[in-house]
Amino acid sequence: GQQVMQIPQYQHVQEGEDFTTYCNSSTTLSNIQWYKQRPGGHPVFLIQLVKSGEVKKQKRLTFQFGEAKKNSSLHITATQTTDVGTYFCAGGDSNYQLIWGAGTKLIIKP
Amino acid sequence: GAVVSQHPSWVICKSGTSVKIECRSLDFQATTMFWYRQFPKQSLMLMATSNEGSKATYEQGVEKDKFLINHASLTLSTLTVTSAHPEDSSFYICSAAIPRGADTQYFGPGTRLTVL
Numbered sequence: 666g667q668q669v670m671q672i673p674q675y676q677h678v679q680e681g682e683d684f685t686t687y688c689n690s691s692t693t694l695s696n697i698q699w700y701k702q703r704p705g706g707h708p709v710f711l712i713q714l715v716k717s718g719e720v721k722k723q724k725r726l727t728f729q730f731g732e733a734k735k736n737s738s739l740h741i742t743a744t745q746t747t748d749v750g751t752y753f754c755a756g757g758d759s760n761y762q763l764i765w766g767a768g769t770k771l772i773i774k775p
Numbered sequence: 776g777a778v779v780s781q782h783p784s785w786v787i788c789k790s791g792t793s794v795k796i797e798c799r800s801l802d803f804q805a806t807t808m809f810w811y812r813q814f815p816k817q818s819l820m821l822m823a824t825s826n827e828g829s830k831a832t833y834e835q836g837v838e839k840d841k842f843l844i845n846h847a848s849l850t851l852s853t854l855t856v857t858s859a860h861p862e863d864s865s866f867y868i869c870s871a872a873i874p875r876g877a878d879t880q881y882f883g884p885g886t887r888l889t890v891l
Contacts, residue, residue: 707818762885
């Protein structure tokens with residue numbers, strides 16, 4: 666079946682370093698959504714990308730959707746302690762269902 | 776591993792009828808399952824937390840008599856929307872938590888409910 670692979674599973678960074686998580690789909694997606702889950706919390710919607718090659722920015726966060734609409738990335742510049750959490754991608758398929766990545770847990774080293 | 780399925784993937788029903796949505800963890804046992812509701816481009820709104828063998832814990836503002844949750848086994852939780860109305864039309868997503876950590880959730884693909 667359709668799958669979205671998300672890597673890495675964990676990422677340890679020093680505060681101030683950059684962070685990137687990647688998602689790759691086995692099939693072409695209609696859109697890709699990104700969510701952030703703080704420890705003990707539930708996923709919060711960050712953004713949705715729809716167009717091939719689309720790039721969107723939210724302050725220190727940069728989201729990309731690949732040309733083939735099969736891959737996406739989230740890049741955080743100069744991480745802060747408030748960025749700690751698990752970042753999920755979820756690909757929308759042709760039936761408008763979501764195919765979730767397993768999440769990347771961002772851990773900030775003191 | 777860690778696959779969660781939902782059934783049906785979409786459903787259209789008449790106002791006043793009841794709809795049951797199933798959430799299954801296919802290759803692991805989930806002691807806790809969560810039910811969410813999502814509107815387009817919005818965050819997942821937690822409706823209830825379902826623990827196997829006990830009553831579900833509902834979030835404030837969610838009617839437990841309208842959204843019936845049953846967690847009959849470690850691999851199955853069901854959400855029944857009773858006497859559905861058009862305002863119940865939404866995208867419903869479940870997730871299952873692996874016992875090793877409540878923060879480790881695996882999400883189902885969602886069920887799109889349209890009430891006419």
